Amino acid sequence: MSQGRVADVIIIGAGIIGAACAQALARRGLQVLVLDAGLHNATAAGMGHLLVLDDNPAELALSDYSLQRWRKHAPDLPDGCAYRNNGTLWLAANAEEMAVAHSKYLNLQAQGIVCELLGAGALRQREPELREGLEGGLLINGDGILYAPATANWMLDTPNIRQRRARVTEVDGHRVRLDDGHWLSAGAVVLANGVQASELCPELPIEPKKGHLLITDRYPATVTHTLVELGYVTSAHNAKGPSTACNIQPRPTGQLFIGASRQFGTTDPQVEGWMLAKMLKRAAHYMPGLARLNGIRAWTGFRAASPDGLPLVGQHPQRQGLWLAVGHEGLGVTTAPGTADLLVAQLFNETPPLAAQPYLPQRFLGEPVYA
Amino acid sequence: MNEYADILIIGAGPAGMAAALAAAPSGARIVMLDDNPLAGGQIWRDGPQASLPVQARQLRERLQSHTNIRHHAGTRVIAHPGPKQLLVEDDDHGWLISYDKLILCTGARELLLPFPGWTLPGVTGAGGLQALIKSGLPVRDERVVIAGSGPLLLACAATAKKHGATVLRIVEQASLTSVAGFAAQLPRWPAKWLQSFSLFNRHYRAATHVIAALGTDRLEGVRLQQQGKIVELECDRLACGFGLIPNIQLGQALGYAIEGQALAVDTWQASNRADHYAAGECTGFGGSELSLAEGAIAGYSAVGDVEQARQWWPRRARWQGFAKALNQAFTLEPHLKSLARPETLVCRCEDVPYAALTEHSDWRAAKLASRCGMGACQGRVCGAAVEHLFGWQPSALRPPYSPARIETLMCLDDTPPA
Amino acid sequence: MPELMLDGQALRVADGTSVAAALALGGNGCSRTSVSGQRRAPLCGMGICQECRVTIDGRRRLACQTLCRDGMQVETQP
Numbered sequence: 094m095s096q097g098r099v100a101d102v103i104i105i106g107a108g109i110i111g112a113a114c115a116q117a118l119a120r121r122g123l124q125v126l127v128l129d130a131g132l133h134n135a136t137a138a139g140m141g142h143l144l145v146l147d148d149n150p151a152e153l154a155l156s157d158y159s160l161q162r163w164r165k166h167a168p169d170l171p172d173g174c175a176y177r178n179n180g181t182l183w184l185a186a187n188a189e190e191m192a193v194a195h196s197k198y199l200n201l202q203a204q205g206i207v208c209e210l211l212g213a214g215a216l217r218q219r220e221p222e223l224r225e226g227l228e229g230g231l232l233i234n235g236d237g238i239l240y241a242p243a244t245a246n247w248m249l250d251t252p253n254i255r256q257r258r259a260r261v262t263e264v265d266g267h268r269v270r271l272d273d274g275h276w277l278s279a280g281a282v283v284l285a286n287g288v289q290a291s292e293l294c295p296e297l298p299i300e301p302k303k304g305h306l307l308i309t310d311r312y313p314a315t316v317t318h319t320l321v322e323l324g325y326v327t328s329a330h331n332a333k334g335p336s337t338a339c340n341i342q343p344r345p346t347g348q349l350f351i352g353a354s355r356q357f358g359t360t361d362p363q364v365e366g367w368m369l370a371k372m373l374k375r376a377a378h379y380m381p382g383l384a385r386l387n388g389i390r391a392w393t394g395f396r397a398a399s400p401d402g403l404p405l406v407g408q409h410p411q412r413q414g415l416w417l418a419v420g421h422e423g424l425g426v427t428t429a430p431g432t433a434d435l436l437v438a439q440l441f442n443e444t445p446p447l448a449a450q451p452y453l454p455q456r457f458l459g460e461p462v463y464a
Numbered sequence: 465m466n467e468y469a470d471i472l473i474i475g476a477g478p479a480g481m482a483a484a485l486a487a488a489p490s491g492a493r494i495v496m497l498d499d500n501p502l503a504g505g506q507i508w509r510d511g512p513q514a515s516l517p518v519q520a521r522q523l524r525e526r527l528q529s530h531t532n533i534r535h536h537a538g539t540r541v542i543a544h545p546g547p548k549q550l551l552v553e554d555d556d557h558g559w560l561i562s563y564d565k566l567i568l569c570t571g572a573r574e575l576l577l578p579f580p581g582w583t584l585p586g587v588t589g590a591g592g593l594q595a596l597i598k599s600g601l602p603v604r605d606e607r608v609v610i611a612g613s614g615p616l617l618l619a620c621a622a623t624a625k626k627h628g629a630t631v632l633r634i635v636e637q638a639s640l641t642s643v644a645g646f647a648a649q650l651p652r653w654p655a656k657w658l659q660s661f662s663l664f665n666r667h668y669r670a671a672t673h674v675i676a677a678l679g680t681d682r683l684e685g686v687r688l689q690q691q692g693k694i695v696e697l698e699c700d701r702l703a704c705g706f707g708l709i710p711n712i713q714l715g716q717a718l719g720y721a722i723e724g725q726a727l728a729v730d731t732w733q734a735s736n737r738a739d740h741y742a743a744g745e746c747t748g749f750g751g752s753e754l755s756l757a758e759g760a761i762a763g764y765s766a767v768g769d770v771e772q773a774r775q776w777w778p779r780r781a782r783w784q785g786f787a788k789a790l791n792q793a794f795t796l797e798p799h800l801k802s803l804a805r806p807e808t809l810v811c812r813c814e815d816v817p818y819a820a821l822t823e824h825s826d827w828r829a830a831k832l833a834s835r836c837g838m839g840a841c842q843g844r845v846c847g848a849a850v851e852h853l854f855g856w857q858p859s860a861l862r863p864p865y866s867p868a869r870i871e872t873l874m875c876l877d878d879t880p881p882a
Numbered sequence: 883m884p885e886l887m888l889d890g891q892a893l894r895v896a897d898g899t900s901v902a903a904a905l906a907l908g909g910n911g912c913s914r915t916s917v918s919g920q921r922r923a924p925l926c927g928m929g930i931c932q933e934c935r936v937t938i939d940g941r942r943r944l945a946c947q948t949l950c951r952d953g954m955q956v957e958t959q960p
Contacts, residue, residue: 137832242832310840310867310935310942311959335880346917351870364862366545370876377870384871387942388864389840391873499929501900501949506928511903512896538947555943573930585912585923595927596946600896600903681921682910812925813932815917840932845925867932869941 100126102440103269103279105261105293106286108136109241110418112248113429114283117437119253126279127249128269130260134287135425136241138394140306140342140350142319143237143427144181147200151403151451152424155431157206158447160235162430173243175345181236182211182220182318184339184379185228190323194231201233208233222315222380231323238319238342241426264293267414281440283416284409287397290419294412297405298457299420301395303356305368310387313347322379337372339379349386351376353423357398364391398422399457406435406452410461416440417454465559469495469534471766472550472561474541474714475569477505478752479744479759481523483567486763486772488530495561496527497539497552499866503527505571505744506591507752513627514598543863544718545876548739551863558872565739565766568715568727569759572745574616574705575796577849578810578818579803580676586683586701590620593703597623604628606700609686611635611674614707614794621665624703632697633667635688637706638794640670646793652786673800677702707794709848710746717861724748732773733762741766750787757783801853810853811846813839827856840867886954901945901956902927902934913945914959935959 102118104111107129115125143163147153167176185191194210201208209232216230217223249256263270268278284290288301322339335356342350354372369391377383399405399420409415416439418432435452438445455461471487473480476498484496496503502510508520516524527533536554543551549562574589581587588596590612597603608629610617613636621631636643671691678685678696685698710726720735721728726748733741743758757780764773804810806819816836824830827837827850836850837843837858842865847858864873885894886904893908902924905911912921913934924934927946934945937957945956 131829133828133832246833307870307873308838309870312942366543366551366863366876367878367880369863370874371878373870373874374878377874384869384874385941386870387840387867388870388873389867390838390842391862391864500947502898510898511900512898555941555948573928574926576926576931583916583920583922585910585921588924589926592925592927596900596902596924599927599946600899601906602903812916812922815920840935841930845931867942 098279099277100124100255100279102126102281102283103128103277104283104285105264105269106284106289107245107249107256108134108285108287109245109426109429110287110421110432111283111285112245113433114285114418114436115254116248116251117433118440119251121437121441123253125254126277127254127256128259128261128271129256130289131258132289134289135394135396136245138304138306138392139241139396139423139426140340140352141239141241141426142181142342143239144319145201145206145233145236146424147197148402153200153204154447155403155428155452156424157204159428159431160237162434163237164235166430170239170244171247173240174247175240175243176237177239177345178235178237179343180318181233182216182320183231183233184216184223184320184322185230186322186324187228191228193323194229198231206233207235220316220318220320222382223320224379224381227379232318236319238344239426244426261293264412264415266412281414281416283418283436285418287419287421287425288395290397290417294409296458297417297419298400300357300398301360302398302422303354303359303393303395304352304423305354305364305372305391305393307351307369307373307388307391308344309349309351310389311347312349312386315347315382316341316343316349316380319343320379335368337368337375339376341376341380341383349383351383351388360395362393364393396422396425403452404428404432405454405457406432407439407449407454408461410455410458413463465557467495467559467561469493469561469563471495471565471567471763472563473497473567473569475505475571475744475746476500476503476535476537477569477571477744477755478507479571479755479762480505480567480569481527482756482759483569483743483763483766484533485523485526485530486760486769487767488533490767490769491532492767494530494533495563496533496535497541498535498537499540501537503535503537506595509595509598511599513600540866540868541714542865542868542872543876551872551876553868553872558869558875560875566718566741567733567762567766568718568720568740568742568746569744569755570711570714570746572708572710572749573844573848575707575709575848575852576704576845577706577800577803577852578808579674580805580808581679581683582677582704583809583812584677584679584683585681586679587677588701588703590616590703590705591708592705593701594620594623597627603701605630607632607698608701608703609633609635609697609699611686611688611702611704612706613637613796614705615790616705616708618665620703621667629701631667632699633669633688634665635672635674635690636668636670637673637797637800638670642793642795643670646789649789673803674702674704675803706796706800708745708749710748712746713842713844713861714865715742715746717863717865731777732765733758734765748787749791750783751790754780754783754787796852804853810849811836811839813841813846816846821850821854827858830856842866884950884952884954886950886952886956888956889958895950899950901936901938901948901950901954904950904956905934905936905945905958909958912958
């Protein structure tokens with residue numbers, strides 16, 4: 094470490110992305126300082142769903158690589174991380190959606206991702222709580238779930254990582270300024286603070302996308318796989334106005350985790366009754382028995398969304414010394430390992446384990462101004 | 465089903481009943497909700513092993529005689545979808561109630577602090593045991609130890625004894641001086657309070673607290689710190705509660721200001737929100753007489769009967785004096801914060817031990833890391849405990865304000881606001 | 883005097899008896915098993931602590947705030 098530097102790398106944000114990057118860098122022998130303002134954003138609120146998404150090849154590559162890493166390192170995770178390899182079951186409500194399921198199946202199989210197509214009968218056999226009349230589904234066996242806050246904490250509990258509760262008010266390349274006025278300097282600064290990122294770098298095209306969630310009381314053995322409607326991909330994921338899609342996750346505790354909703358243009362964290370009702374109706378449409386179960390808590394979170402649905406991972410093209418790992422929207426937990434490996438490879442100037450090009454910040458910010 | 469009330473009253477204990485009866489002569493359409501099967505709150509809980517005082521019976525009869533008072537039993541408030549609208553739920557269905565004026569009479573609950581063994585079957589609150597006995601819990605020939613703090617311990621002992629239990633010991637954590645000082649003032653208050661007070665009860669021990677509840681699958685005994693000595697007693701039930709804390713969660717969620725851990729109200733029992741009132745234990749503990757006075761004032765205020773409301777002020781002032789004396793006498797000693805061991809569960813819903821909390825500096829961080837407060841009680845038990853133990857302010861309640869059926873939440877209008 | 887079924891056994895109780903009291907009248911008083919496997923019984927008696935959650939006629943309800951009715955089917959949580 095050079096004089097005046099508090100660490101080799103300063104990471105802004107102790108959510109799952111910042112934590113994964115910190116762990117990866119620390120394991121390479123770097124001294125890492127993680128600064129967090131204690132705002133508890135998407136990592137705290139989210140569903141912790143680990144899933145491969147194939148809206149486009151880059152998304153598939155990053156999510157698949159990351160899932161492989163999660164599955165490989167799952168035995169290292171302590172019990173509190175509640176990792177389960179329970180698979181995702183994409184639900185097709187009609188022939189049109191079943192055709193989408195079929196083409197996803199072919200696409201994923203071609204990538205070597207294990208999945209199964211299920212007809213109507215097989216679907217209800219696997220998940221008896223689903224309503225009659227669904228066309229079928231696509232089961233992606235390698236998907237899973239985990240409890241993200243505990244996982245982030247576990248990642249941060251690595252030698253060479255120091256943490257500090259602090260709010261960063263200014264970023265200047267490899268230096269940051271805290272709200273007490275002090276400047277801290279490092280070899281590099283990594284911005285990994287999700288929706289907060291555009292406060293420090295207004296040029297970042299990150300928009301907050303509000304989501305509602307609800308969790309039920311314990312009803313063990315009701316649902317096995319994470320149930321997601323295929324309409325999720327076509328409608329909710331890419332919509333502009335407020336939208337909901339069925340997303341039902343069985344927690345290891347026997348509780349059911351219900352999502353998913355999306356709203357743009359608001360930063361109000363209040364639970365909105367109309368959106369909660371809309372979301373629950375959508376979920377109950379697929380699982381009618383849900384209506385009789387007790388919901389015990391509801392809350393909201395904000396996803397950091399980028400214009401093309403892919404994160405920004407790499408050097409900031411105009412601010413030398415500043416690196417970005419932001420804009421993961423609903424795939425932050427899933428793609429944390431891939432993000433960390435991409436970032437580390439770029440920092441060390443090594444060949445990344447997957448092509449870094451699609452996630453480079455310059456696609457939005459312009460070409461690099463420095464060598 | 466949508467319902468409308470001119471005056472909506474939450475809670476049918478002494479305060480809620482008094483508010484309804486005060487408002488009734490105006491002809492206003494009054495709706496009163498309570499989560500218990502019968503009106504009366506905690507102090508006048510009815511049941512096969514309860515004996516309601518005459519006053520309580522009379523109030524219930526008067527309530528039933530007014531055709532403009534509608535009482536929904538077994539009903540809880542779930543959400544606040546509009547400025548003057550609540551989503552509520554009972555055993556069968558959920559529905560919306562719109563109102564012009566709201567009076568919160570949500571009462572108080574016991575402060576339950578964690579100590580080794582407190583999760584064993586056989587351990588209850590002190591008010592908890594009393595409530596369970598009144599609703600039919602058999603305790604004949606059971607050996608009971610009653611512990612914690614406050615006059616409720618004696619009321620619990622009386623109920624237990626009446627139904628055949630053997631009360632081995634009444635264990636009060638406050639010092640003898642404090643309790644004696646309070647008892648010395650008792651002649652200022654009506655005889656019915658004196659009846660339930662007997663310092664000459666040979667089983668009463670001041671400056672004593674429970675160190676542990678003992679047993680494997682069930683309570684088998686207790687270990688006490690009794691005036692400096694360690695004492696172990698075999699017993700079948702331990703009823704332990706550390707005084708009463710106001711139920712402010714709903715008020716807080718509705719935007720009421722909080723003062724001294726209770727809902728803040730003015731001399732008209734009005735909160736900072738226009739047309740929103742509160743009365744009874746949720747505005748500060750003080751006993752049923754104070755609740756009746758506050759409820760009456762709230763009811764009269766809500767219908768605009770200023771004269772009648774004012775007439776109750778002297779009665780309220782008198783009973784506020786009693787409340788003050790009570791709270792001072794039974795202040796909790798600091799050593800109660802050290803009862804829990806590292807492995808003692810603090811959050812009973814999620815089974816989170818004390819050790820999982822101590823490394824954090826605030827409620828939110830502790831909750832996220834350990835899941836403390838994320839269970840069905842929505843932090844009402846553990847939140848009160850950690851506030852006492854660590855001084856952490858629990859966060860405000862979000863909807864659902866109580867566990868609610870998803871079909872009830874689906875009653876909410878799902879169209880976005882304009 | 884209502885007769886209810888508690889974990890498959892018939893039980894007759896006095897009018898106005900709560901399901902929480904019935905748990906003790908007809909069994910060992912326990913209502914559920916906690917996350918870490920401990921048996922639990924009603925604690926607060928007033929609908930706050932959620933320890934007395936049982937299944938009543940197919941729905942998850944609080945035993946301490948529910949009165950026994952004729953024909954009621956009560957199942958404690960395993």
